[in-house]
Amino acid sequence: MTKKIAVLPGDGIGPEIVAEALKVLDCLKQDFGLEIETEQALIGGAAYDVKGTPLPEETLALAKAADSVLLGAVGGPKWEPLDYSVRPERGLLGIRAELELFANLRPAILYPQLVAASTLKPEVVSGLDIMIIRELTGGIYFGRPRGRRINENGEREGFNTLIYNESEIRRIAHVAFQIAQKRNRKLCSVDKANVLECTELWREIVVEVGCEYPDVELSHMYVDNASMQLVRAPKQFDVMLTDNMFGDILSDCAAMLTGSIGMLPSASLDKNGKGMYEPIHGSAPDIAGRSIANPIATVLSLAMLLRYSFGDAGSADRIEKAVITALDAGYRTADIYSEGMTKVGTAEMGDAIVSAL
Amino acid sequence: MTKKIAVLPGDGIGPEIVAEALKVLDCLKQDFGLEIETEQALIGGAAYDVKGTPLPEETLALAKAADSVLLGAVGGPKWEPLDYSVRPERGLLGIRAELELFANLRPAILYPQLVAASTLKPEVVSGLDIMIIRELTGGIYFGRPRGRRINENGEREGFNTLIYNESEIRRIAHVAFQIAQKRNRKLCSVDKANVLECTELWREIVVEVGCEYPDVELSHMYVDNASMQLVRAPKQFDVMLTDNMFGDILSDCAAMLTGSIGMLPSASLDKNGKGMYEPIHGSAPDIAGRSIANPIATVLSLAMLLRYSFGDAGSADRIEKAVITALDAGYRTADIYSEGMTKVGTAEMGDAIVSAL
Ligand SMILES: CC(C)[C@H](C(=O)O)[C@@H](O)C(=O)O
Ligand SMILES: CC(C)[C@H](C(=O)O)[C@@H](O)C(=O)O
Numbered sequence: 001m002t003k004k005i006a007v008l009p010g011d012g013i014g015p016e017i018v019a020e021a022l023k024v025l026d027c028l029k030q031d032f033g034l035e036i037e038t039e040q041a042l043i044g045g046a047a048y049d050v051k052g053t054p055l056p057e058e059t060l061a062l063a064k065a066a067d068s069v070l071l072g073a074v075g076g077p078k079w080e081p082l083d084y085s086v087r088p089e090r091g092l093l094g095i096r097a098e099l100e101l102f103a104n105l106r107p108a109i110l111y112p113q114l115v116a117a118s119t120l121k122p123e124v125v126s127g128l129d130i131m132i133i134r135e136l137t138g139g140i141y142f143g144r145p146r147g148r149r150i151n152e153n154g155e156r157e158g159f160n161t162l163i164y165n166e167s168e169i170r171r172i173a174h175v176a177f178q179i180a181q182k183r184n185r186k187l188c189s190v191d192k193a194n195v196l197e198c199t200e201l202w203r204e205i206v207v208e209v210g211c212e213y214p215d216v217e218l219s220h221m222y223v224d225n226a227s228m229q230l231v232r233a234p235k236q237f238d239v240m241l242t243d244n245m246f247g248d249i250l251s252d253c254a255a256m257l258t259g260s261i262g263m264l265p266s267a268s269l270d271k272n273g274k275g276m277y278e279p280i281h282g283s284a285p286d287i288a289g290r291s292i293a294n295p296i297a298t299v300l301s302l303a304m305l306l307r308y309s310f311g312d313a314g315s316a317d318r319i320e321k322a323v324i325t326a327l328d329a330g331y332r333t334a335d336i337y338s339e340g341m342t343k344v345g346t347a348e349m350g351d352a353i354v355s356a357l
Numbered sequence: 358m359t360k361k362i363a364v365l366p367g368d369g370i371g372p373e374i375v376a377e378a379l380k381v382l383d384c385l386k387q388d389f390g391l392e393i394e395t396e397q398a399l400i401g402g403a404a405y406d407v408k409g410t411p412l413p414e415e416t417l418a419l420a421k422a423a424d425s426v427l428l429g430a431v432g433g434p435k436w437e438p439l440d441y442s443v444r445p446e447r448g449l450l451g452i453r454a455e456l457e458l459f460a461n462l463r464p465a466i467l468y469p470q471l472v473a474a475s476t477l478k479p480e481v482v483s484g485l486d487i488m489i490i491r492e493l494t495g496g497i498y499f500g501r502p503r504g505r506r507i508n509e510n511g512e513r514e515g516f517n518t519l520i521y522n523e524s525e526i527r528r529i530a531h532v533a534f535q536i537a538q539k540r541n542r543k544l545c546s547v548d549k550a551n552v553l554e555c556t557e558l559w560r561e562i563v564v565e566v567g568c569e570y571p572d573v574e575l576s577h578m579y580v581d582n583a584s585m586q587l588v589r590a591p592k593q594f595d596v597m598l599t600d601n602m603f604g605d606i607l608s609d610c611a612a613m614l615t616g617s618i619g620m621l622p623s624a625s626l627d628k629n630g631k632g633m634y635e636p637i638h639g640s641a642p643d644i645a646g647r648s649i650a651n652p653i654a655t656v657l658s659l660a661m662l663l664r665y666s667f668g669d670a671g672s673a674d675r676i677e678k679a680v681i682t683a684l685d686a687g688y689r690t691a692d693i694y695s696e697g698m699t700k701v702g703t704a705e706m707g708d709a710i711v712s713a714l
Contacts, residue, residue, distance in 0.1 A: 075551065089551045119481040119588060140497075140519060140553065147554050155523040158558030162497060162519065166512040192602075194432065194446045196497065197504050201515030225639075227584065227610040228618060231476060245549075249606055253584040261585060282582075 002035040003310055006066035008043040008059065008095075011079075011088055012283025013293035013346075014072025020295035020350030021070065021302045024322075027354045028315055036310075039066070043095065044074030044088035044283075054091030060098055068309040069099070069276035070302060073283035088283075097137050101268035101276055102168070103175040104134040104247065105304075108234075108254035108264060113327040116338040117259030125234060130254055131183065132240045133176040134247025136268055138168045141244045162198045164243065169202055171271065173209035176241040180216045186238040188219045190226045190246050202243060223250070230254055255280050262294030262335040265301035267308050275309045277301040291345045294333035296323055299353055318357055325356035359392040360667055363423035365400040365416065365452075368436075368445055369640025370650035370703075371429025377652035377707030378427065378659045381679075384711045385672055393667075396423070400452065401431030401445035401640075411448030417455055425666040426452075426633035427659060430640035445640075454494050458625035458633055459525070460532040461491040461604065462661075465591075465611035465621060470684040473695040474616030482591060487611055488540065489597045490533040491604025493625055495525045498601045519555045521600065526559055528628065530566040533598040537573045543595040545576045547583045547603050559600060580607070587611055612637050619651030619692040622658035624665055632666045634658040648702045651690035653680055656710055675714055682713035 007022065009015040028034045041047075041059040048054045054074070063069050074088040084090070095101075110118060110128040118125050143161030151157040173189075180187040189206045191199035203220055210218040221229065223246045229236060230253050242250055255261045261281045269275040279297030287293055299319060307316035331352045332341040344352065364379065366372040385391045398404075398416040405411045411431070420426050431445040441447070452458075467475060467485040475482050500518030508514040530546075537544040546563045548556035560577055567575040578586065580603045586593060587610050599607055612618045618638045626632040636654030644650055656676060664673035688709045689698040701709065 084554065084557060087551060093552070119478055119590075120476050121478060124476040143516070148558055151522055153522075156558060156562075157520065157522040158553075158555035159500070159518060159520040160553045160555045161516060163514065163516040165508055165510075165514040192605075194444060195450070196515075196517045197441065198515035198517045200441060201505055201513060205513075224605045224609040227606045228613040231588065231610055231613040233476075246606075248549075248581045249584045249603075252581040253588055253610065256585040256588040 002037055003067040004065070005036060005038045005305070006063045006069045007038045007040045008063070008069060008071045009040065009046070010044040010072040010074040010283060011046050011076050012073055012285045012288040014074070014283055016288070016291065016346050017279065017293050017295040017298040018070065018072040020346060021298040023350050023354055024299050024319060024357065025302060027357050028318070031357065032315065034312070034315060043071070043091045045076055045079040047091060048079060048082070048086055048088065052086070054086060054088050055094040060095065063095055063099060063276070068274055068305050070305060071276055071278035072298065073279065073281065075283050076285035078285070093141065095276065096268060097142060099274070099276065100137060100270045102135060102137040102271070103172055103269045104136040105179070105267040105269070106132040106134060106247070106251040106255070106264070106280055108132065108251070108258055110258040111263065111324070111327060113324070114259055114263070114336055117336045118257060119259060120257055125257055128234055128257060130234065130237045130240060131179060132242060132247060132251045132254060133172065133179060134251060135168065135172040135243050138164055139244035162196065162245070164198055164202060166205055169205040170209055173206045173241065176239060177209060177213040177216050180239040181213065184238040185216045187216050187241060188221055188237055188239070189241040190221050190223050190250065191243070192223050193220070194222060199243065206241065226250060227253060230257065251280065260336045262333065263296050263300070265297050265304050267304045269308065273309060275305065277305040291347060292334050293346050294335050295346050295350050299323060299350070322353045322356035326352040359394055360424040361422070362393060362395045362662065363420045363426045364395045364397045365420070365426060365428045366397065366403070367400050367429040367431040367640060368402040368433050369430055369642045369645040371431070371640055373645070373648065373650050373703050374636065374652040374655040375427065375429040377703060378655040380707050380711055381656050381676060381714065382659060384714050385675070388714065389672065391669070391672060400428070400448045402433055402436040404448060405436060405439070405443055405445065409443070411443060411445050412451040417452065420452055420456060420633070425631055425662050427662060428633055428635035429655065430636065430638065432640050433642035435642070450498065452633065453625060454499060456631070456633065457494060457627045459492060459494040460529055460626040461493040462536070462624040462626070463489040463491060463604070463608040463612070463621070463637055465489065465608070465615055467615040468620065468681070468684060470681070471616055471620070471693055474693045475614060476616060477614055482614055485591055485614060487591065487594045487597060488536060489599060489604060489608045489611060490529065490536060491608060492525065492529040492600050495521055496601035519553065519602070521555055521559060523562055526562040527566055530563045530598065533596060534566060534570040534573050537596040538570065541595040542573045544573050544598060545578055545594055545596070546598040547578050547580050547607065548600070549580050550577070551579060556600065563598065583607060584610060587614065608637065617693045619690065620653050620657070622654050622661050624661045626665065630666060632662065634662040648704060649691050650703050651692050652703050652707050656680060656707070679710045679713035683709040
């Protein structure tokens with residue numbers, strides 16, 4: 001049966017990089033008979049400009065009806081003067097919440113071809129392969145009460161609520177333990193249990209869930225130490241489990257260890273494995289429209305989509321191998337360029353991957 | 358007039374490293390006539406064990422009466438089973454709050470002698486000199502309501518409140534701008550204004566305060582991007598301004614860039630410049646009692662104390678130069694050891710610094 005992908009290019013470099021992923025998908029459809037249809041819709045600033053909201057009803061309806069979602073990126077300085085409630089980011093947060101995509105999988109893998117692109121010394125990072133599992137629909141991102149008010153002294157005051165309940169922590173912990181079981185059976189849960197009661201509960205529940213996975217070695221780390229250890233000795237980590245806010249910070253740090261935020265895909269899954277897939281990087285407004293963005297993170301997001309949501313490991317493998325072939329052939333977009341390589345633009349990188357499929 | 362330092366060694370390696378700083382102070386008193394007296398008191402787990410509380414009244418009274426405070430470190434696994442309200446960390450948070458030490462200055466400096474100890478490539482970090490200004494008595498660390506409860510579904514729930522008002526943001530922003538003025542007039546304020554209303558206010562107020570410092574170039578960065586940029590190109594930063602939680606995470610990451618969390622001092626100041634000084638690193642229970650801890654961060658914290666709270670730049674310079682002389686002579690504790698250097702223990706490093714004074 002034909003499956004459907006809702007394609008949401010978004011803002012900045014979003015449309016450029018999504019176009020390359022679709023080229024890859026088209027090739028797979030033509031040459032390998034994949035039965036997949038795509039339909040595009042607006043999200044983020046692009047949606048606000050046309051519809052006055054970053055998450056129009058028809059976009060949400062399409063995403064809900066589709067079997068899975070491929071997203072580019074949202075946001076940019078153009079929309080920063082807007083009120084908080086209609087900023088592009090609200091589109092992204094809104095779709096995460098509406099689709100209940102609570103499990104965000106963020107791999108940080110250093111491709112051997114890119115060791116030179118990392119700012120860390122080769123002996124510290126080569127072979128790096130971390131999977132960060134970030135809780136995505138709870139915590140301080142969504143907690144209430146939140147907002148701004150005038151306090152009793154007549155001053156402006158801003159407030160947000162970090163909040164998690166048992167079942168929210170439990171379900172993301174299960175995801176993390178199950179992924180750890182398929183990898184090296186080592187899970188490090190990150191919290192700030194020495195200061196924040198909310199994350200004290202986090203630790204408690206993770207320990208409880210851990211009893212069901214005696215084959216996984218569970219450890220705990222305070223978030224400040226984790227951000228330090230990521231720089232000191234990142235290879236000590238295999239799977240990391242974090243809340244929404246800490247995951248936002250640590251996954252960007254981990255991604256950068258690989259020298260290439262432009263390389264890394266991500267998956268955001270609901271409890272049935274339906275998911276939204278997007279590059280870890282943002283909309284990069286500074287380079288938008290210049291055809292120099294790296295499409296690999298988005299192409300690999302498509303691979304993750306096929307693997308996790310459509311159970312098509314064959315096609316996912318094929319894409320991942322094609323990316324490696326393109327890297328082996330020396331093709332590099334500007335963000336991952338190092339001496340002696342062939343510098344290419346967005347579309348040329350897409351072409352190189354397609355011809356390696 | 359004789360000035361008084363309250364000395365709070367704390368837990369783990371705290372007593373060992375503080376002892377070395379006091380050796381340095383004694384030498385300065387004897388050889389250069391500094392009129393300073395010290396008095397020790399318990400804090401953290403050490404205080405809990407004797408007094409049943411991590412911040413005994415007499416410790417607080419001493420700290421309040423003294424002209425400034427030198428602290429080692431608190432915490433350790435021994436006290437982790439304890440209830441949150443009496444853990445060693447509460448002693449540290451309590452004294453910060455009671456003394457209203459809202460401005461935490463955390464330099465991340467890479468000593469040229471230690472380039473080899475950094476996990477980052479020399480071209481990325483050599484010459485690194487960042488000053489992180491962290492708000493220390495507000496935000497989610499202290500916000501109320503906080504705690505745990507059973508929700509309407511009968512589930513456990515944990516919650517904390519991130520909250521800042523105008524004057525809290527204003528006073529830390531002034532500190533940051535004034536420090537930026539004395540450095541390279543570049544200030545980067547870190548927030549998550551695209552998601553959290555509280556940090557949206559943070560950004561707004563920082564912009565307002567910035568109008569009073571037209572000579573300082575102000576920029577803003579989302580916290581996830583900041584953690585990435587610290588790894589990608591840390592030398593782009595000069596002074597960074599953060600809230601309490603983000604500062605906790607980013608300052609540890611920045612410290613590690615220098616290859617040596619054992620090297621970095623910090624100052625926590627109140628509005629009159631009275632302060633508490635402590636190494637950035639923790640109590641390192643794994644190496645406590647083994648006489649291998651690096652005392653330099655604590656020795657440099659004493660230097661900061663003399664400079665900022667006692668206005669004695671001469672003695673501060675003398676200490677800082679002595680540390681450099683010891684490094685130039687090749688002395689290295691285990692944490693900063695690299696091939697060809699002379700590995701020394703805690704007391705030997707202290708002696709090397711004293712003899713270079
Ligand atoms: C754009 C922003 C709302 C988002 C987040 O903070 O979650 C982004 O940084 C991410 O990590 O996906
Ligand atoms: C020990 C802990 C409470 C403390 C903090 O989180 O502030 C420490 O990590 C620090 O950075 O000084």
